Amino acid sequence: MGITTIEVDAGRRRSSTAAALVGAGMFAVPLFPPAAQQLRGDARPPAAVGAAGRG
DSSP states (O other), rough: HHHHHHHHHHSSSOOHHHHHHHHHHHHHHHHHHHHHHHHHHHOOOOOOTTTTTTO
């Protein structure tokens, strides 16, 4: 986000393009790591809360 602000202020990038880049980053950051784990097959299921020690 910081680099887009600098580029807009310098006149090197339009604000609409900067907004699209920031929006794409906000979409990609939470989406791609879990997707990559699923593709690699090393995704671990979440631990059950309060299940430790019960038998």
